[in-house]
Amino acid sequence: MKQNKKLITAVINSVLPVILAFILGGLIILAIGENPFETYGILIQKSLFTVKGFMNTLHYAAPLFLTGLAIAVTFKANVYNMGVEGQMLLGGFFAGIAGAYLPAMNSVLMKFICFAAAMIFGMVFALIPAVLKAKCNVNEMVVTLMLNYAVLKLLEYLTTGVFRDTSAGYVATPTIRDGAMFRRFGSSRLTMFFVITILILIVMYLIMNKSKLGYEITAIGKNPEFAEAVGMRVSKKIITLMLISGALSGLAGAGWMMSDQFKYTLGFSTNPGLGWDGMLIALLGGHSPIGVLIAAIFYAALKTGSDSINMYTSVPKEIVSIIQGLIILFLAVRFINNNTQLFDRFKKVKKEEA
Amino acid sequence: MELFDNILYDTVYHSTPIILCVLGGIFAYKANVLNIALEGMMLSGAFVSILVTYLTGSIPIAVLAALLTTILWGAVFSVLGITGKGNVIVIGLGINLIVPAIADFVLKRMELANISLQNVSVSRMKINIPFFQDIPIIGPIVSGHPPITYLTFLGIAFFTILMYRTKFGVYVRVVGENEDSAISLGIRTNFYKYAAVMIGSVCCALAGINLSLERMSMFTNNMTAGRGFIAIAAIYCGQGRPVTSVLYAILFGIARSLSVNLSVYAGPAAGLFDMIPYIIMVTVLAVVSYMKYKNVKVRGFKLE
Numbered sequence: 001m002k003q004n005k006k007l008i009t010a011v012i013n014s015v016l017p018v019i020l021a022f023i024l025g026g027l028i029i030l031a032i033g034e035n036p037f038e039t040y041g042i043l044i045q046k047s048l049f050t051v052k053g054f055m056n057t058l059h060y061a062a063p064l065f066l067t068g069l070a071i072a073v074t075f076k077a078n079v080y081n082m083g084v085e086g087q088m089l090l091g092g093f094f095a096g097i098a099g100a101y102l103p104a105m106n107s108v109l110m111k112f113i114c115f116a117a118a119m120i121f122g123m124v125f126a127l128i129p130a131v132l133k134a135k136c137n138v139n140e141m142v143v144t145l146m147l148n149y150a151v152l153k154l155l156e157y158l159t160t161g162v163f164r165d166t167s168a169g170y171v172a173t174p175t176i177r178d179g180a181m182f183r184r185f186g187s188s189r190l191t192m193f194f195v196i197t198i199l200i201l202i203v204m205y206l207i208m209n210k211s212k213l214g215y216e217i218t219a220i221g222k223n224p225e226f227a228e229a230v231g232m233r234v235s236k237k238i239i240t241l242m243l244i245s246g247a248l249s250g251l252a253g254a255g256w257m258m259s260d261q262f263k264y265t266l267g268f269s270t271n272p273g274l275g276w277d278g279m280l281i282a283l284l285g286g287h288s289p290i291g292v293l294i295a296a297i298f299y300a301a302l303k304t305g306s307d308s309i310n311m312y313t314s315v316p317k318e319i320v321s322i323i324q325g326l327i328i329l330f331l332a333v334r335f336i337n338n339n340t341q342l343f344d345r346f347k348k349v350k351k352e353e354a
Numbered sequence: 355m356e357l358f359d360n361i362l363y364d365t366v367y368h369s370t371p372i373i374l375c376v377l378g379g380i381f382a383y384k385a386n387v388l389n390i391a392l393e394g395m396m397l398s399g400a401f402v403s404i405l406v407t408y409l410t411g412s413i414p415i416a417v418l419a420a421l422l423t424t425i426l427w428g429a430v431f432s433v434l435g436i437t438g439k440g441n442v443i444v445i446g447l448g449i450n451l452i453v454p455a456i457a458d459f460v461l462k463r464m465e466l467a468n469i470s471l472q473n474v475s476v477s478r479m480k481i482n483i484p485f486f487q488d489i490p491i492i493g494p495i496v497s498g499h500p501p502i503t504y505l506t507f508l509g510i511a512f513f514t515i516l517m518y519r520t521k522f523g524v525y526v527r528v529v530g531e532n533e534d535s536a537i538s539l540g541i542r543t544n545f546y547k548y549a550a551v552m553i554g555s556v557c558c559a560l561a562g563i564n565l566s567l568e569r570m571s572m573f574t575n576n577m578t579a580g581r582g583f584i585a586i587a588a589i590y591c592g593q594g595r596p597v598t599s600v601l602y603a604i605l606f607g608i609a610r611s612l613s614v615n616l617s618v619y620a621g622p623a624a625g626l627f628d629m630i631p632y633i634i635m636v637t638v639l640a641v642v643s644y645m646k647y648k649n650v651k652v653r654g655f656k657l658e
Contacts, residue, residue, distance in 0.1 A: 032463065080443065128636070136643040141443070142590045143636055145583050150632040157625045272451055279447060316462035318455055325452025329430070332440035332448060 010286045014295075017330030018284075025323040034315050043320070046308035047301040053308075055188035057300045059259070062194045063088075065296035066252035067278025069204055070245040072287040076208075077220040077241055079133070083144030084249045085275025086151035087125045089268065091118030091250030092257040093155050096264045097163060099176030099257070107179035114180050115254050122250020123243050125151065130242035134235035140242075159264055173264040182259040193259040200251070205289045217241065249275065272321075280324060283331045299324070361615050363494035367569070368614075369607025370503045371396065371561040371578075375585030376592075376603045377506075377513050378557025381550035383594040384517070386530035389554050390446035391431055393582025394453040397575075399424045399562025401457045404469050404573035411473065416567065421559045427453070428555030432548045450582070457575050470572035479568050500568035502560055509557075514596040526550055558582070584631075591635050591642075602638075606631045 026036035047053045067084050074081040095118040102110060125147060132138040165174040182191035208214040216237055219227045228234045252274060261268055269275065281299050285291030306320035375392045382389035403420035407413055427449055435442040461467070481504065483497040517523035529536045529546045536543050561581075566573045584606050592599030613627035 028459075132636075132640050132643075136640050137647050138639045138643045139590060142587055143639065146587045146632040146635055149580055149583070150629045153625055153628045153632075157623060160625075161623060272454070276447070276451070279444075280451075283444060316459050318459035318462055321455030322452060322459055325448055325455050328448030328451060329434060329445060332442075332444035333434050333438040 010288075010291070014284055014286055014291070014331075017327050018298075020330050021323045021326035024326055025319055028322065029315055029319060032315070034313060039309055039313050039315050039319070042308050042312050043302070043305035046312075047303075047305035052188045053304060055185065055190040057297060057304050058194050059189040059191065059300075060303050061293075061296040061300035062197045062259070063252040063256040063274050064277055064281055064299055065197050065293055066200065066248050066255065067274050068281030068285060068292040068296050069200070069278075069289060070248035070252065071275075071278050071282040072285065072289070072292050073204075073208070073217070073248070074241055074245045075221075075282055076287040077217045077238070078224065079238055079241060080141040081126065081129070081144055081242060081245045082141050082279075083125060083129060083148050083275075084245065084278050085269065085273045086144070086148035087122040087246045087249035088253040088256075088273075088275045088278075089155055090121040090125055090151055090253065092253030092261070092268055093158070093173070093264045094118055094121045095180075095250075095254035095257045096173050096176055096261075099180030100174040100263075102177070102180075104177060104179060110177065110179040111182075111258065114176075114258060115251060118250035118254030118257075119247040120250070122246040122248075122253070124246075126242040126246025126249075127239070130239040133242075134239050155264070156266060159266065163264075165263070168263075171266055175263045176258065180258055181262060189260070191259040193255045196255070200248070201289050201293055204248075208289060213237075213240070249278075252278075277324075280328050280331075284327065357615060359490075359494045361611050362491065363498070364611035364614055365604070365607045366495055366499060366503065367607075368610040369604045370499075370506050371565050372581050372585050372588065372603040372606055373510070373600050374502075374506050374557045374561035374564065375582055376588050376599045377509050377596065378554035378561070379585055379589045380513070380517070380592075380594045380596055380599055381526055381553045383589050384530045385526045385547050385550035386533070387435065387442055387547050387551060388446070388586075389431065389551060390443060390583070390586055391427065391449035392554065392558050392585055393578055393580065394446075394449040394451075395424050395427050395555050395558035396562040396565065396582050397453045397457065397578045398427055399559035400566035400577060401453070401460075401562070401573055403559075403563045403567045404471065404571075405460070407471055407567060407571075408469050413567070417563060420563055421556060424555045424559035424562070425552060428552050431555075432551045436544055436547045436551070454575055457573075461575065468572060468574040475571075500564065502564040502568055505560070506564075510596060510600055517596060522546075522549070587632070587635050591638050593642075602631075602635065605634065 022040065026040070029036040029039055045053075047057050067088055070084050070087070071081060095114040098114045098117040099110065102113065128147060129138070129140040129143040132143055133140040159173055160171050163173045165172050182193050184191055208217065216227065216232050219230075219232065220234055220237060224234050253269075256269075256274065257264070277299060281292055281295045284298070285293070285295035302320050302324065306317040309315055309320070310317040375396060378395075379389055379392055399420045402423045403416045406416035406419040410416065431442075431445055431449060434440045435445045461469070479500045480498050481501060517527070525536070525541055526546050526549070528539075529541065529543045533543055562578070565577060565581075585603065588602035588606070589599050591602045609627050609631045613624045616627065617624035
């Protein structure tokens with residue numbers, strides 16, 4: 001019963017901000033003289049209710065789900081890994097380099113090496129703030145934010161200088177080999193990468209809900225001092241968490257590289273960036289793996305749908321980014337928490353009536 | 355010699371918006387409301403000032419409008435974060451995402467890729483100081499900058515005094531250090547938190563105006579390019595002390611200026627200069643914290 005109530009609160013806390021954001025977005029559409037229902041209709045229909053559209057949505061959801069999960073794991077323990085964007089870029093870049101410069105070989109092995117490279121580099125990035133946090137108590141948020149920019153600059157230099165593909169007309173690394181690319185299913189953009197993310201979902205679900213580590217994450221998130229007092233090595237756990245987070249972010253970058261981009265360009269991570277999107281997704285999904293998956297699909301649907309808005313109406317597709325921003329703003333405030341007991345009050349009234 | 359002069363001039367030029375953001379952010383930092391919306395607020399100031407100048411042609415109205423809209427963002431931040439007790443980091447991120455989205459939306463609606471003002475001349479905004487502009491090294495530092503740059507450097511002194519020598523500053527710091535005792539003393543804590551955030555939004559608006567209207571008289575989206583986050587890093591390294599934090603901001607200015615001016619000689623490798631301040635800051639943060647916790651022998655873990 002209590003479990004049920006918790007779930008309902010969680011769902012309401014996620015759904016209410018979305019509804020509010022859509023209402024405000026609708027007002028903006030009204031203000032520029034368009035029909036909000038028509039716009040939203042196109043947005044949802046093209047991305048969720050056509051087979052091709054839905055498969056494209058799933059394709060975009062895959063890397064977002066991984067970055068969302070990477071953030072959810074740390075946020076749940078009250079550790080703020082804002083470096084997911086940088087870790088994702090590092091992972092994507094080095095997966096691309098591995099995919100382009102390795103000799104031709106078995107395609108499964110090749111993909112495996114690319115993923116491994118991405119995970120290692122993501123973890124190396126995550127290790128720096130983690131160790132500083134655990135050993136010197138440095139605020140991990142500031143370190144990760146700064147390293148993000150350092151990584152961005154470093155990759156910019158590597159792309160324009162060292163690894164530049166001179167035959168391309170613009171700044172980019174060489175295209176990865178066919179063996180490292182994921183095949184598309186039919187005419188949609190969906191690839192095997194989505195299936196891999198589902199496997200990761202299952203693993204992460206087991207870790208977060210059924211393992212000792214998952215329990216410790218929750219405990220640390222609720223009260224780190226208490227967790228330490230009852231014998232959990234909080235600093236060690238934080239390093240583990242950051243490493244998991246870094247590995248997931250690296251995977252996200254590698255997947256995006258091997259299933260969509262195929263080479264590293266300066267616009268590899270679309271604006272505002274897969275890592276930043278992941279933050280919204282983690283919040284929306286309430287930090288649970290399944291919630292994050294649903295949120296990622298919803299978010300990707302907004303992304304694919306926004307292109308249709310541009311095509312079929314005169315509303316600029318940026319309206320979708322505005323709605324996303326509004327969702328974040330409203331998500332920050334918990335409208336209902338476990339202490340408000342809105343439902344209990346209803347029930348009491350009912351009992352009295354009876 | 356000209357190169358050297360350029361480097362000095364650009365150091366001031368690139369430091370100014372970051373210093374303004376730092377000055378705006380320190381009060382929020384001291385009041386324990388981490389304002390990571392600096393970036394979005396700065397962009398809002400930049401966008402509104404250019405948009406209104408483009409529409410009305412009047413710079414005073416534009417500056418006023420930019421200040422007002424940015425204060426509005428400050429209000430949104432405060433209402434959700436302080437009164438609504440929301441997670442301020444998340445709210446900050448939300449503002450950082452929504453401001454460029456709105457700017458994009460308006461630009462698309464007006465069918466413009468960016469706004470560039472033809473009738474506002476940037477060189478007329480520069481103030482040349484008669485005697486000093488001819489002195490070799492001091493010249494490029496003190497002369498030939500737009501008004502807000504001068505305001506910024508006066509602001510450093512002003513905010514230092516405000517923070518350490520006035521009742522307001524003391525109360526803001528008390529609220530940040532120990533909110534419970536502040537309440538027990540009868541200090542209206544929310545008022546001081548609101549005020550700290552508002553100071554931040556005014557400074558960020560000025561930084562935005564400096565960036566867009568005064569220096570280039572144009573607006574492109576994402577022109578703030580992470581300066582707000584740099585400011586946050588500088589604030590953390592300086593632990594919220596005005597002068598120390600500003601010095602870190604100037605460090606970024608120097609690095610940026612070097613990478614811009616040396617790119618002619620060094621090619622793409624000049625971009626690596628941009629990395630240096632980040633690495634210095636991470637090192638400084640690590641060393642400072644290590645020294646602080648070196649002598650703590652108790653096993654334990656605290657989130658700050």
